[in-house]
Amino acid sequence: MGRVVAVLNQKGGVGKTTVTLGLASAAAEAGHRVLVVDIDPQGSSTWVLGHDPALVEVSTAEVMGRVPAARAMVPSAWGGEVWVIPASHRLLSRDHQGSPTRLRDALAEVSGQFHAVLIDCPPSLGGLSTSALTAADHAVIVVEPSALGLRGIGAVADLVDDVWDAHNPGLELTGVIVNKVPTISGEADRRYDELVRIVGKRAIWQPVIPQRVIVNQAIGERRPLHAYGARSRDVSEVFDRLWAKLRRVTRENPGP
């Protein structure tokens, strides 16, 4: 019921994976169960969650074939609250072929076991992102407050519109999460204002995510942000609030 969320942007390196995993970390901290669905052939979230994409036998690629999600999902190394359907390089062939509704049908069978299902998308707007949006109740776009970071948001919004039209009338463009916000930067402030003009103030989720070395470190050490205690507290609390927001929107009436 309205709990599948696609985390996307065609632009690489903006923090789709970081946001997906930060939300998963906050969920686990709150005692909530999440399923991370990695549909990026790079397999970043799979790797951070403790699985090697090169060794995965049943991955999201097979789930986009006809394998049930229940056969592909595995517990993560972060503890029992966070599960993952891992990626593999076999996803590359899924970007161009296959029915966009398979992932939706597969996830529908397991989503009831979780408070949220987070789909970590690749940096492209091809078949994989289309599958994610077809399966999703909510699209969340991650952006960076830089000139290049804002380019292409229109194309992402257009894809959301196209998928809504063609495959998924239940899909909502639920929000924009701003990541990598420097502490002091006139340039970032100007870009933030520009973002407000493009998407509107209400679309932007608060709080924004600051740029912090600890975020990068947690990813590199494959640990949840919340494991760092006081060292990560300010960013962990940002993710706690974003998770609370996500919980609110996924519990709202999902529509007809």
Ligand SMILES: Nc1ncnc2c1ncn2[C@@H]1O[C@H](COP(=O)(O)OP(=O)(O)OP(=O)(O)O)[C@@H](O)[C@H]1O
């Ligand atoms: N708030 C942040 N503070 C510091 N570093 C960050 C922050 N967010 C992301 N990073 C770093 O930026 C890099 C890119 O982040 P990430 O992999 O999450 O982006 P992505 O959008 O998933 O990339 P891709 O498009 O390749 O999938 C990583 O090294 C990550 O650790």
Ligand SMILES: [Mg+2]
């Ligand atoms: Mg990523």
